[in-house]
Amino acid sequence: QVQLVESGGGLVQPGGSLRLSCVASGNIFSLYAMSWYRQAPGNQREWVAGISTGGSTNYADSVKGRFTISRDNAKNTVYLQMNNLRPEDTAVYSCKGRYYGMDYWGKGTLVTVSS
Numbered sequence: 001q002v003q004l005v006e007s008g009g010g011l012v013q014p015g016g017s018l019r020l021s022c023v024a025s026g027n028i029f030s031l032y033a034m035s036w037y038r039q040a041p042g043n044q045r046e047w048v049a050g051i052s053t054g055g056s057t058n059y060a061d062s063v064k065g066r067f068t069i070s071r072d073n074a075k076n077t078v079y080l081q082m083n084n085l086r087p088e089d090t091a092v093y094s095c096k097g098r099y100y101g102m103d104y105w106g107k108g109t110l111v112t113v114s115s
Contacts, residue, residue: 002026002104004095009109012085016113020080022095022106030073033098036080038091038111048093049080063089085113 008020024032035050049059049069057069068081078095094108 002029002032002097002099004097004104004106006093006095006106006109009093009111011112011114013115014086014113016085017081017083018085018111020082020093020095020109020111022078022080024076024078024097026076028099029076029097031099032104034069034071034078035096035098036069036078036093037096038089038093039108040088040091043091045094051078082111085111087113089113 003025004022006020006022008018010018012018031053033052036048037045038048039045047060048063049067051057051069051071059067066084071078090111090113092108092110095106097104
């Protein structure tokens with residue numbers, strides 16, 4: 001069973017940037033489709049971005065053009081580069097790995113966008 005650990009969250013001003021990282025245990029990370037989700041207080045969890053095993057990417061409309069998902073299989077890591085952050089991006093961001101229909105989640109990292 002893979003374990004996922006996120007990092008990189010914090011407090012940032014509107015218009016600022018953060019890069020989140022999600023490190024996976026094990027040696028088959030390259031076989032996992034990876035995604036980032038977020039959950040704001042009082043809201044349901046929402047999908048943010050995804051990257052396939054082949055490197056194809058997809059984004060929610062709310063972050064398209066501002067966020068970039070990428071992966072480094074040699075480092076067992078998926079990244080979420082977040083630019084031009086807005087207060088409505090404030091949430092706990094979690095990564096998810098999917099392998100043969102099984103989903104694995106990290107515990108999340110908090111991103112707060114506020115002046």
